[in-house]
Amino acid sequence: DTGVSQDPRHKITKRGQNVTFRCDPISEHNRLYWYRQTLGQGPEFLTYFQNEAQLEKSRLLSDRFSAERPKGSFSTLEIQRTEQGDSAMYLCASSLMGARGYTFGSGTRLTVV
Amino acid sequence: DQQVKQNSPSLSVQEGRISILNCDYTNSMFDYFLWYKKYPAEGPTFLISISSIKDKNEDGRFTVFLNKSAKHLSLHIVPSQPGDSAVYFCAASPLRGGGADGLTFGKGTHLIIQP
Numbered sequence: 001d002t003g004v005s006q007d008p009r010h011k012i013t014k015r016g017q018n019v020t021f022r023c024d025p026i027s028e029h030n031r032l033y034w035y036r037q038t039l040g041q042g043p044e045f046l047t048y049f050q051n052e053a054q055l056e057k058s059r060l061l062s063d064r065f066s067a068e069r070p071k072g073s074f075s076t077l078e079i080q081r082t083e084q085g086d087s088a089m090y091l092c093a094s095s096l097m098g099a100r101g102y103t104f105g106s107g108t109r110l111t112v113v
Numbered sequence: 114d115q116q117v118k119q120n121s122p123s124l125s126v127q128e129g130r131i132s133i134l135n136c137d138y139t140n141s142m143f144d145y146f147l148w149y150k151k152y153p154a155e156g157p158t159f160l161i162s163i164s165s166i167k168d169k170n171e172d173g174r175f176t177v178f179l180n181k182s183a184k185h186l187s188l189h190i191v192p193s194q195p196g197d198s199a200v201y202f203c204a205a206s207p208l209r210g211g212g213a214d215g216l217t218f219g220k221g222t223h224l225i226i227q228p
Contacts (some may be wrong), residue, residue, distance in 0.1 A: 004156070031212075031213075033211070034217060035215075040220060041220055042117070042202050042218030042219050042220050042221055043157065043202070043216075043218050044218070045211075045215030045216060045217070048211075048212065048213050048215060051213065053207070055213045056213040056214075056215070059215065062188075069157075091156055091157075092168070093130050093156070095211075098209065100159070100209065101147050101148070101149070101159030101162055102156070102158030102159065102160045102211070104149075104157045106155050106156045107156055
């Protein structure tokens with residue numbers, strides 16, 4: 001068990017570019033979450049998968065944000081036409097159904113210049 | 114509108130003493146509460162949780178107290194150790210595990226343990 005893995009750890013991109021982040025959850029976990037954390041704030045819930053089904057996506061920040069989890073394994077979060085306000089830490093977490101808490105990855109820090 | 118509030122951005126406690134971190138919430142639908150600990154450059158780590166049917170839950174040096182009528186919970190760490198220095202997040206959800214509602218987090222309290 002190597003925990004929740006996120007790639008890349010850091011990403012610097014120019015405004016207007018598209019970016020994609022990857023999350024590899026703990027293998028037996030069927031639930032996967034994406035959160036965003038900005039400076040001085042707690043993590044903010046974005047979206048949730050149970051296996052391959054995306055059961056909640058209304059909290060994605062705009063239609064520029066999308067997430068996938070093909071075959072219920074790894075997940076990707078894509079941001080199109082990035083804006084400076086998208087600069088943040090993007091956290092992925094996974095859990096088993098009924099678990100008390102999630103296991104978070106170390107996050108991907110996005111800087112939009 | 115902050116539904117989970119941690120009003121102390123930072124707290125300094127002497128090693129060996131008790132650390133008390135506080136959290137207030139406004140959403141009556143919250144039924145499950147968690148504390149996470151975060152070191153710099155790492156993701157949050159789950160510490161302890163409590164369901165609304167309980168008023169106390171203990172795990173080693175960590176105890177969480179829930180006062181549902183006051184919509185208030187607290188995390189007690191006894192005795193405090195240098196490795197406890199971190200940012201602590203309070204989180205809440207309408208159900209255990211978050212599910213489609215996710216977790217709602219507070220802004221965090223930076224705990225500093227002084228030698």
